[in-house]
Amino acid sequence: MSWLPEPLRIANYRAFWSARLLATLAQLAMVTAIEYQVYTIARETMSIEAAALRLGFIGFIQFVPLFFLTPFSGWAADTMDRRTIAKIAITIEIFSALALGIATATGEISLPIIYIVAIFVGIARVLTGPSMGALASNIVPRELLPSAIALSSIAWKGATIIGPAVGGYLLAVSIETAYFFSVALFVGALIALFLISAINQEKSDRTNGPIAQVIAGIKYVRENRLVLGAISLDLFAVLLGSAVALLPIFATDIFGGGPDLFGHLRAAPAVGATAAAxxxxxxxxxxxxxxxxxxxxxxxxxxxxxxAFSRSIELTFLLLVIIGASDMLSVYVRSSLIQLYTPDQMRGRVGAVSTLSISASNELGDAESGLMASLFGPTMAAFIGGMGAVVVVFAWAIIFPELRKARDFNPPEPTASP
Incomplete structure (x- = not known):
C-alpha cells in the first residue's frame, strides 16, 4: 500500500476514514428521503402551502437537538472515548433509517412517525460531528495529522456533496430503497468503527464544563470582527436563501415530475459544488x-x-448548479478564514460556534423556507429568500469592512487568545 497517502497506510485510520465517509453518505441520503416523503405525504391531503409548512417543520425538528446538545456533545467528545460516542450515534441512525424503511414498506408511515424519528436523527447528528471530527488526531502520529485532517475533510465534504444526490436518485426506485440503502451504509460505518483498535486520547479536564467552554468561544467570536463577519454572513444568507428545501415542491407541483426529477434537481447543487471544489x-x-x-x-x-421564477427544467438545473458552486466558494473562504485567523487553542470552541451557525443556517433555513412557502407560495418564498441574501451581502460589506479588506488567508499578525 505504498501508493496510498501516509495516513491511509495506517489500518486504524483506514477504518476511521471509511466510517466517516459511509456514515455521512448514509445520513445525507436518509435526510433527503425524509424531506421528499414528508412533502408527498402532506400533499395527499393538504394544499401546497400547508404541505410546505410541514416540510419546513423537519428542519426545525432537527435543529432543536443540534442547538441544545452541540455544546454538551463537544464536551463529551473531549472527556469520553470518541469511538464509543460515534458507535452510539450511528446505532441510533441505523434504527432510525430501519424504522422509516419498514414503516414505508408496510404502508404504516405517517407524518408523526417521521417527525419522531427526525428527532433521533438530529440527536445522532449532534453526537457524530464532534466525536468523528476529533477522532483522527487520536489515530495518526502528530507529524501526519495535517494530512490526516485533509483526507478526513475530503471524506466528509465528498459525502455531503454525493449523499443528497444518491438519496434523490434512489427515491426513483422507491422511498424504502433509499432508507434501506442508508441502513446498509450505516452498518458498514459501524463495522469500520469496531475495527479501530485502542486509541491514544488525552481526556480534557472535567472541571471545565461545556457551558464555560462555549461561552469562551462565543466571546472570542464576538471580539474577532473578521471571524464574526464570516460566520454571520453564511448564517443569514443561507438562512434566508435556502432554495434546496423547496425542491420537493418545485419537482412535483411546479414541474409536474416525480422522484426521478427530484433526484436530478437535488443532484444539481452537488454538481456545482463538486466542480467548484x-x-x-x-x-x-x-x-x-x-x-x-x-x-x-x-x-x-x-x-x-x-x-424562483424559472419554469424551464434545464434553466432550473443550471441555476441550482450555480447555487451549489457559489455556496462552495463561500464555504471554502469562510472555513479557511476561521481556521487561519483563529489561534489553535481556540479552534475547538470557535468551531462549536461555527457548527451552531451552520446548523442554524441549514436546518432553520429549511424551516424558514417552508414557512414562507406556506404564507406566500414557493415562488415568492424563493424570491424573498434570494433578495434577502443579496441584501445581507451589501449590509455585511458595510458592517464588516474587515471582510472586504481580507486580501489573503494569512493573518496580518498573530491573534492573541483571550
Missing part, C-alpha cells in the same frame, strides 16, 4: 479572498431569485 483544489484562491466571498454570496442570492 475541484477547481479550488487545483487553483486555490490567493488574492482578495474576502471580496470574492461576498461576491459568491451575492451570486448565490441572484441565482436563487432566478430559480
Amino acid at each position: 475541484l477547481y479550488f483544489a487545483i487553483r486555490p484562491l490567493k488574492t482578495e479572498v474576502g471580496l470574492k466571498m461576498l461576491l459568491a454570496v451575492g451570486v448565490f442570492g441572484l441565482a436563487t431569485i432566478g430559480f
